[in-house]
Amino acid sequence: MSTGEFDLIDHAFRKKATFIHRATQLANGDDASVHAIPAGFELVLSTDMSVAGIHWPLDFPLKDAACRAVNAALSDLAAMGAEACWVWCCAALADVAAGEEMGDGVARALKNRAIELAGGDTVHAPINSLSVTVSGIVPEGSAMRRDAACAGDGVWLCGNAGLAAFALQRWQQGSRSGQETSAFQQVRPLLNEGIVLRKAGVRCCIDVSDGLLADAGHLADASGVGIEIETGSVPGFDALCRFLPRDEAAQLALTGGEDYALLFTAAMNLGDELTPLATCIGRCTAGAGVRATLEGRPIELKQQGYDHFA
Amino acid sequence: MSTGEFDLIDHAFRKKATFIHRATQLANGDDASVHAIPAGFELVLSTDMSVAGIHWPLDFPLKDAACRAVNAALSDLAAMGAEACWVWCCAALADVAAGEEMGDGVARALKNRAIELAGGDTVHAPINSLSVTVSGIVPEGSAMRRDAACAGDGVWLCGNAGLAAFALQRWQQGSRSGQETSAFQQVRPLLNEGIVLRKAGVRCCIDVSDGLLADAGHLADASGVGIEIETGSVPGFDALCRFLPRDEAAQLALTGGEDYALLFTAAMNLGDELTPLATCIGRCTAGAGVRATLEGRPIELKQQGYDHFA
Numbered sequence: 001m002s003t004g005e006f007d008l009i010d011h012a013f014r015k016k017a018t019f020i021h022r023a024t025q026l027a028n029g030d031d032a033s034v035h036a037i038p039a040g041f042e043l044v045l046s047t048d049m050s051v052a053g054i055h056w057p058l059d060f061p062l063k064d065a066a067c068r069a070v071n072a073a074l075s076d077l078a079a080m081g082a083e084a085c086w087v088w089c090c091a092a093l094a095d096v097a098a099g100e101e102m103g104d105g106v107a108r109a110l111k112n113r114a115i116e117l118a119g120g121d122t123v124h125a126p127i128n129s130l131s132v133t134v135s136g137i138v139p140e141g142s143a144m145r146r147d148a149a150c151a152g153d154g155v156w157l158c159g160n161a162g163l164a165a166f167a168l169q170r171w172q173q174g175s176r177s178g179q180e181t182s183a184f185q186q187v188r189p190l191l192n193e194g195i196v197l198r199k200a201g202v203r204c205c206i207d208v209s210d211g212l213l214a215d216a217g218h219l220a221d222a223s224g225v226g227i228e229i230e231t232g233s234v235p236g237f238d239a240l241c242r243f244l245p246r247d248e249a250a251q252l253a254l255t256g257g258e259d260y261a262l263l264f265t266a267a268m269n270l271g272d273e274l275t276p277l278a279t280c281i282g283r284c285t286a287g288a289g290v291r292a293t294l295e296g297r298p299i300e301l302k303q304q305g306y307d308h309f310a
Numbered sequence: 311m312s313t314g315e316f317d318l319i320d321h322a323f324r325k326k327a328t329f330i331h332r333a334t335q336l337a338n339g340d341d342a343s344v345h346a347i348p349a350g351f352e353l354v355l356s357t358d359m360s361v362a363g364i365h366w367p368l369d370f371p372l373k374d375a376a377c378r379a380v381n382a383a384l385s386d387l388a389a390m391g392a393e394a395c396w397v398w399c400c401a402a403l404a405d406v407a408a409g410e411e412m413g414d415g416v417a418r419a420l421k422n423r424a425i426e427l428a429g430g431d432t433v434h435a436p437i438n439s440l441s442v443t444v445s446g447i448v449p450e451g452s453a454m455r456r457d458a459a460c461a462g463d464g465v466w467l468c469g470n471a472g473l474a475a476f477a478l479q480r481w482q483q484g485s486r487s488g489q490e491t492s493a494f495q496q497v498r499p500l501l502n503e504g505i506v507l508r509k510a511g512v513r514c515c516i517d518v519s520d521g522l523l524a525d526a527g528h529l530a531d532a533s534g535v536g537i538e539i540e541t542g543s544v545p546g547f548d549a550l551c552r553f554l555p556r557d558e559a560a561q562l563a564l565t566g567g568e569d570y571a572l573l574f575t576a577a578m579n580l581g582d583e584l585t586p587l588a589t590c591i592g593r594c595t596a597g598a599g600v601r602a603t604l605e606g607r608p609i610e611l612k613q614q615g616y617d618h619f620a
């Protein structure tokens with residue numbers, strides 16, 4: 001075979017990310033990859049798709065977009081408390097150059113991490129997009145989930161909310177200052193933090209991808225509880241207030257997506273181990289739905305989160 | 311939450327395919343799904359992307375396209391001899407109606423099979439596409455692979471070659487006769503056949519997605535052997551000869567992709583169990599590369615397989 005497609009797959013992706021996980025039995029290059037799951041562990045798997053012009057601006061560097069897409073997918077494993085092991089990437093590419101850039105971005109996301117690029121697919125398409133499947137392992141029965149919150153629990157955030165959405169606004173307004181746009185350009189999945197939470201006994205967690213209120217709503221609905229959030233406590237809100245009026249800052253902190261913070265529930269009095277990792281932003285109630293306040297007063301929101309089909 | 315996106319995911323996909331695999335610990339609806347892999351088994355995983363206008367004609371029914379994409383992905387598990395367990399679908403949708411159609415197609419592919427739709431993602435995009443991740447299990451160390459062929463082995467085909475490409479040509483020429491176009495419209499992944507081959511001791515197998523010669527080339531390269539194929543023996547060639555001149559029939563049988571037959575190597579004298587399943591179409595040699603003959607004479611080919619970037 002000497003067709004461009006297969007050479008491209010090799011060059012742009014496989015050869016740039018060569019780490020092989022210890023549990024892999026048959027790596028990238030066959031019809032499928034084969035992996036041993038250690039005894040006492042379960043498989044955790046998630047898949048996400050990102051499309052140019054929808055999930056990243058058309059003038060955004062493809063390398064950053066691909067790196068971002070992989071890190072965003074890994075954030076789902078962080079929310080489960082899983083050890084990330086493998087990534088598979090399906091890249092739809094407008095041209096070969098796009099493949100090179102996306103391959104660089106995928107490799108950058110995996111660099112210095114014990115995560116294998118275990119396979120994927122490279123296809124020609126009119127528009128660039130990247131589908132990322134991520135998988136890892138978790139001790140049996142210990143995965144954090146959305147449906148384990150109880151009334152009376154505290155609601156905690158590990159990471160910030162709203163800063164990525166603000167950075168994206170700045171990019172769309174023309175800023176190319178790394179300082180102003182880095183919160184959107186660079187996603188750090190909180191993998192180590194997720195494992196620490198899980199080991200400390202946290203049972204209920206979700207990553208904040210759609211927006212704080214939207215994802216809190218997913219967690220509340222799955223668990224059958226209500227959630228109250230005090231916006232003034234949300235990490236990121238104070239930083240936004242330095243640039244925006246307080247009500248706009250509150251909107252962004254509550255509805256801006258793509259920060260990939262971890263929202264979890266636990267006792268109101270968190271142990272010494274977790275206290276440095278997280279901030280209490282509210283509590284679970286016996287009701288339903290999510291309510292937000294700012295300094296104790298209810299907030300009216302324009303929208304709860306990003307909706308592709310709104 | 312009452313956003314259109316999440317309702318769409320629920321309605322178009324999740325609610326149409328509700329089977330839960332016995333090994334699933336946490337199903338569709340969380341940040342990730344969680345699965346137990348039985349002791350003594352390994353995880354097998356593959357991922358594929360299909361794009362409107364590239365992998366299926368723009369006037370092809372989306373329901374058929376999605377069903378086809380899932381079945382094509384499952385064919386990779388067939389080639390490994392794996393038991394298919396789980397599917398995750400990332401759908402990029404131009405509109406909500408596309409989501410309904412694709413959801414119907416995914417559900418049709420999984421109907422009457424013990425395969426779970428374990429998760430996925432639904433995003434808005436200018437062009438419809440579907441990324442499918444499939445996973446299954448195989449007894450430790452027994453997955454069929456591309457790199458296990460030996461000089462002297464017979465080369466066998468389970469299924470046909472060329473008929474899907476011919477059916478696609480007929481579709482593109484305007485035929486909407488189910489009889490003429492069904493070989494492209496309907497893919498049957500040879501999952502049971504793959505398991506029978508693996509249990510009978512076959513070690514080397516690939517599915518024919520890119521075209522018989524292209525995929526034979528992958529197998530030959532990975533195994534470090536040459537392969538000789540006699541086109542007159544290829545299942546599908548005689549059927550093509552009823553409609554096409556012999557040299558055109560040979561081209562299609564050797565280079566037409568998307569039939570999802572299983573190409574495997576085994577002793578020239580196959581046992582009673584496998585003989586009804588497969589046809590000997592050639593042999594492995596001590597050389598390299600793939601050569602095709604027709605009634606013993608070498609064939610010159612226009613192209614070896616489909617190349618997205620040619």
